Amino acid sequence: MTSRIEVGFKKGMKDALGDGVKKRIVEDLHINVDSVRTIEVYTFDASLSEKELNLLGEQLFADPVIQVFSSKPLAEDFSWLIEVGFKPGVTDNVGATSKKASEDVLKSELRGVYFSRQYLINGNITKEDADKIAGGLLANSLIERWVIINIDGWDSKKGVHLPLPVVKGKHTPSVSELNLDVSDSRLKEMSVQRLLALNLAEIKTIQKYYSLTGVKKEREAIGLSLPTDVEIEVLAQTWSEHCKHKIFNSQITYTDDKGTKTINSLFNTFIKRATREINKPWLVSVFTDNAGVIKFNDDYNLVMKVETHNTPSALDPYGGAITGIVGVNRDPLGTGMGARLIFNTDVFCFASPFYDKELPPRLLHPKRIFEGVRRGVEHGGNKSGIPTVNGCIVFDERYLGKPLVYCGTGGIMPSVINGKPSHIKELNPGDLIVMTGGRIGKDGIHGATFSSLELDENSPVTAVQIGDPITQKKMLDFLLEARDLGLYNAITDDGAGGLSSSVGEMAQLSGGCLIELEKCPLKYPGLDPWEILVSESQERMTLAVSPEKIDEFLALAKTRDVEATVIGTFTDSGKFHVKYGEKNVAYLDMDFLHSGLPVMKLNARWEPRKFEEPVLGIVDLTAALKTLLSRLNICSKEYVIRQYDHEVQAGSVIKPLTGDGPSDATVIRPLLDSMEGVVVANGICPRYGDIDTYHMTACAIDEAVRNHICVGGSFDHLAGLDNFCWCDPVKSEKNPDGELKLAQLVRANKALYDYTKAYGVPCISGKDSMKNDYIIGRRKISIPPTVLFSTIGKIGDVRKAVTMDVKKPDDRVYVLGTTKDELGASEYFASLGFIGNDVPRVDAASARQLYIALEKAIHEGAIASCHDCSDGGLGVALAESAFSGDLGMTIELTKVPVENIRRADTILFSESQSRFVVTVAPDKVRRFEEIMRGNVFADVGAVTSRQEFTVMDGEKVVLSAGIDELKEAWQKTLRW
Amino acid sequence: MSKTMTSKVLVLTGYGINCDIETQHAFKIVGADAERVHLTDLISGDKKLADFHILALPGGFSFGDDIASGKVLANMIKYNLGEDIREFINAGKLIIGICNGFQAMVKMGLLPAFDGDYATQDVTLTFNDSGRFEDRWVHLKSNKSSKCIFTKGIENIYLPVRHGEGKFVAKNPQVLARLKKNNHIVFQYVNNEGKFAGYPHNPNGSVENIAAICDVTGRVFGMMPHPEAFQHRTNHPAWTREELPEEGAGVAIFRNAVEYARERL
Incomplete structure (x- = not known):
């Protein structure tokens, strides 16, 4: 049995949410409705007494000034009722808070509380319209489900019954073995079916590893023979494009009108080399940690990272974007000993929100993407107490195929903490592996390998998840406290690849690890060991804690209401060793895991293109200027800016808007007792890439740098972050112009070297996302090659800005x-x-x-x-x-x-x-x-x-x- | 009551409160001994409210604004620390709630607290009429007859609001009448000429343009705008075109509290 509490507004009270929904139904879906009202529904996985429900309604769920509640259906006077709730396993933040708060009121434990919302629509609309409103605006079928009831079919005694979103099924976790001694075509099939995103050369390298006598012997000694699914999944995610940047590290044969050249690793040849040659004295840690680190002053360092969250945002814009922003927050938090977060910066690339042609299958309307992403970043940033200080939105029809959602976060940390340089992680064999924050579910499985594939009809729903900023905020506050008390030795975030990646990378510092998967806290039972290991469930960090500090660490976590669990030990065994109960489920050489990946060999061919040159007559310049000011790429983004808190932390000096106009860069004062400021800017100009990505990249760098200079930033204390979003640059049957796209990538990198070097603006961190294509049926949409160049720098005295x-x-x-x-x-x-x-x-x-x-x-x-x-x-x-x-x-x-x-x-x-x-x-x-x-x-x-x-x-x-x-x-x- | 050299301020933190560092800093620059204390440490008894003179409930998103802004935090404080808070108020001490702190205060009944009842909710702060979270600066006019300790000497002030649920609503016309009659209203939203005006000057649709209220003693006070976000002239949106004193106007609110505590507590 379940119980429900429904909460609605008292008669005559404004329902701002309902009014907003009505506006969007009329404006975006072009369906005329008279009114929309909303009712909040809390469903308990328990049969609560009327007395208990009353107590909860009065003391928790209903605001006595403006709301009414009932354990019976409240809905009346509507044409259509739509109730939207989550699917099983989807993060339900309101439900989770409601559970905890209800337990406090009832003083007893509850199994589960779930949130759903009713929309009561009045208006002369058809069932078809109601379907369109539900699926096209109110809910996303990937994560939510709904019921639609017409007033004629309404039984006010029965009300609405959405099934409880409880993860059911009695799957017994198991480990399977995979036989790699099969034909090449079978190997390729396996990669596709399991979403491994490994190419044939890579699988064959794995095949060869398992055939080595030494490997076989060692495995037999601990009861393993064929590769386990756990091992293959770990290898696939560690070797994914997302984690290993295979294209950026590939060997490229580049041909243009000047001849042919071989480039061994774009990353080493252009990006890293420029930074090394620029060699600024204020560079602290570059390209090695989760984020780049530069000096701010004698006592503090700045930390920054920019990430992308494109594919998840294409599938569920809200969930994708909120996960993007709270995800990148964990990068500075997981850098060195951990930084306090001081700003977010976001850059979005969308198709026109006024798009009025037919939508290809599985794509959401650009306005829906825009709104969902905007709201996701709003909730992720605002609820975390991190100001969103700067950003921009770029519009181009080709982003219909995949929107780009760049999320960046900056942090600050004392340069020395407890007598040690804060940017260095040190851990010892014997240190315990501790996971903190959220629990593990099936959400986000295969995120790393999935983002290494194009969007097609098999794109998995499990890749979609919803961030929980409050769980993360609690963890963040706790970790900074633990950091200052010296309770841990090293920290990293659980992002793409989950534990497999976070522990795998940290274990390189000690030379091995032993993970005990059965100890990992799960959201619900039934996860297979490989799923626990590669799940990308959010709000988690992995730490190394000395055995003598563990009690104090866990006690503080408990006090701060943060879950922390010992899940294994760092070792010097040379092995990535995983157990599930008594059973060994993975036993891989650390060397092979991290260095065994074969280098890809690719061809690039540059051919300049010629476009039609317009012949212009007499132009009305006043009209032309107004047209330009109104264009999507130029017009005011105040609508978005105002909904982001850009002033929390009280260090705001130059805001995104100046007297309603567009500021160039932002300036904040991260230390309130100092006048030193941080300047943040972005440069992005994908249109120029249609002609030449070399100049596009040069212009993006110049734009960010001159924005920084505009507000008074120091030219000599300025670092860059490169962020490449490309369409697939690997030539294949379905991607015939791969060589041109790779040539565009080479040229962009060449410009990056030339201009960062010329300006003395070294890159300190970067990111690439290489498969931003949409292919369904015969329709292919590739994004324009896009480089975002973000900068972080200093201004000595903000009063000079x-x-x-x-x-x-x-x-x-x-x-x-x-x-x-x-x-x-x-x-x-x-x-x-x-x-x-x-x-x-x-x-x-x-x-x-x-x-x-x-x-x-x-x-x-x-x-x-x-x-x-x-x-x-x-x-x-x-x-x-x-x-x-x-x-x-x-x-x-x-x-x-x-x-x-x-x-x-x-x-x-x-x-x-x-x-x-x-x-x-x-x-x-x-x-x-x-x-x-x-x-x-x-x-x-x-x-x-x-x-x-x-x-x-x-x-x-x-x-x-x-x-x-x-x-x-x-x-x-x-x-x- | 004994006179002390420094006023001790407890700045609450935890569970998604997020303006605690700057609120602590605002108290520090006016000479207070301000400490950020996690709510769990107050509940466990590791820290005692009675050891402080001023309690500040800063802005933020406690519990993610789930269910309703400030509500879950309000319950947690009310049911775990209700008695301590009442003693704190009875001892003549000061409480300020800003934004989410103000939301929590009205929802636990600390404001307006008619007839000395600090446990019954008579007003609320709910969704902005715009249906949106908004960050914008607003002009506030103070009520000259208010007994509010925090706003003494302030006639007008310009501060940012940053909220999605800041619309002030009273339970009924009687409550509203009483708020006016007994000078519970401290600040009202006005336009740049000091006159009452609609959106965006009243950024959320608050009844009677109410932005801040206090209890009858003037010692318990809540406001939606953020005085701690205007600590230095460079916080002002037009600081590059106006001549402004180095100290931000918001600091006065903290100074008033700390001076009162220093002299009287």
Whole structure:
């Protein structure tokens, strides 16, 4: 028997959630409904007495001021009722909290409490409409189920009965053996069926390992013969593209018009080498840990990591995104001895939310993806108390195939903790393996191998999970306490690959491990040993704790309501050894596990493409500017920004919005008793990749760096994080242009080397996601090759920071940098339906000199405002600066420093890099010009008290609009 | 009552409270001895509320706002520490709840606490009319007749709100009338000209634009906006265009409390 408590609003109370749902039904699904009301339902896996239910309703579930509750159905006066609940095994955060809180009220233990929600819809709609509302908006069939009831079929005595989402089945956990002595085609089949994502060469390497006499003997001695499913799964996840970055480490034969070259590992050749050669004294730990570490000041280090969570977000945008953000939070937490988290930064790539063509099967509408991802990151960030300080959204039709969800997190840690450098992990054989946080379920099984495959009809549902920020927040608070008390020796996060990966990697420090799987706390029984080992259930960290500290560690965990369990021992046996009860289930050589993977050999062939060049006539520049301001890639993202807490922790200095306008980079003060600041910026420009990924990457790096410079960041204390999202670059039958995509990857990496080196901005950490394709039937959608370049840097004194809004009438307006005829892949050309060919190119030498001068000018206080020129060029940058400062501007186009340009629209909308719009108070002009001498810059006009944005070409006014009109154009597109 | 040199402040933490570090810092810069204490340490008795002069319930997302914001935390405090809190109040000490702390306070009945009853809920904070969490700065006007210790000398203040459930609602018109008559209302949302206005100036649709209330003594106080988020002038959204004092305006609220405690407790 089950019991239910239903909670609804008192008559006349506003139901904001219901109102919001109604709006989305009407606007997004185009179904006319009159009203939507909601009822919250708590279902108990127990037969509770009326008295107990009353007690719970009164003391816990219903707010006596605004709500009513009943143990009987509350629903009445509706056309359709839809109740949505979770499927078995899906994380139900409200249910979990309700269980704990109900137990406190009843003072007795409960089996389970589950949350569901009723939507009472009024309106003249059909069953088909109701189906569409349920499946297309209210619920995701991958994780949720629902019932739909029409008022005519409503029995108010019976109410609604959703089955309890309890994981049932009486599976007895078992280990199976796999025979690898079979034909190659059978081996390939095995890889596909088990979602191993191993290629033939890799499986054959495994086959060979098991045939070695020494290996056979050792295995026989402990009662093992054929490879176990546990071992094969461990190998598959350790060797997955996700974990081993096989493409980035492959041997590539690259051919272009200059000839053929062999590249041994893109990662070593371009990324790592640049960092090594740049060799900044403030680099602390790069490319070795879960996140990169740089020095902040003498006492503190900064830590940062950016991850992607694309495929899960395609399947369940909310769950995918919240898991993405709370997942990347664990990277800085699991770096060195663990960092306190101080900011999140998120970059999303979506197709247009206004997409109105037919959707290919299994894809969700881009607006649904947008909303789900936005909400997932909102809950993940806000509930964790980490400010979301910066980010952007990029739109391109091709992200319909797979949205990109980049989540980044920064942390800070004392450089020395308990007398030891905090960035170093040290553990000894004999240290205990401890798992903390959440429990293990089937959720997230095969996440690592799955993300190494394209999205197709077999994409498994178990890869979808929902993050639980509060369980993680409790764990995080506890771990920082334990860290400062010196209760553990090493820490890492359980992310992709689960325990298999976290313990496997840590065990390299001691030289082996023994995991006892039966000790692992499970969400529900029935998991096979291999599932326990590779499950990616969230909110878990793995630690090494000395036996003499274990009691104190576990006691503190208990006090803080955090689950912590000893699940094995780190050893020096040289083996990755796993037991399940008395039975040995895996026994692999650590060397083979981590170094046995064969290197892939791939071909890349670059062929430049030629696109049609538009022939332009006379252009209405005012209209063109407004069009650009309204474009998805340029328009205001205030709708998203406001729903993220960007000020928690009280260190906010430059916020994502300045006077309603778009800030360039963010500045925060992580230590409240210091004026030193952290600057965070992002650069991303996938459109340029249509022409050449080399210049695309150069521009992304330049964009992030100049955003950092814009706000006053130090050019000499700036690190980068590279994050590649690609379409499959391995040529195969279903991927005939793999060689071109790989060539694009090579070129992007080459630019990364060239420009990070030229700027002295070393990469400290990175990530790649290589299979962002959608293939179902004959429909294939590949994302455009995308590089996100994120930066973390320092500003010595935040009081020197500069914002992008113009400050006072009569301030002079300057343009810094040269404007060239570079409209290729610009927003302007895109607005006209063209790509063109003249992609912006970065001149690193002159840019570098300019950035050094600008930093000096900002630090001397010579600058009133500074704004980056990017999408939409000078026209957009000038307009944004003006309306953000609520002042007008008059610009003389002939004064803008240009190279080979005759047309006004080219000057205004070219996206040449390394340019800024700067305003300077009249009394600072002399000093400013002195500092800037030797660079390309020009005084092009003035800030005016008249709120009019005017551009003159000689004596002629070529563009004129009120700043309110421009602001309205910029704000209206995504004003939801 | 004895005079002490430093006021001791207990800043509550745990279970998803997340503004504890900056709240502690705000108290520290006005000279208090502020300590972050985990709720479990208070419940276990390892730490004693009676050893402190001021209790601060900071902002955050205790228990993920599951069921209703602040509700589960409210129950946990009420049923485990109810007696200690009543003694704390009877001893003339101070309590401040900010955002999630304010939500928890109204839900356990600590505010408005008519007739000295600190256990009955008469008002609530619920979903914003917009249906959204929002981070935005708001202008607040204080009630000159309020006895609130924390807001003494403050006429207007500009602070950020960051919540999804901040709409103030009273149980019935009588409760609302009593709140007004007895000057429980401390802050109201206004526009930049100091006048009552609709959204976004009133960011959540609060009845009578109520942003903060206190009990009749003025010693127990809750507010939705975040004074601890305006500790330095660089927190202000327009600090690069305005001449502002180095110290953020939010600090005054903490100073008032600490000075009161220093003089009176």
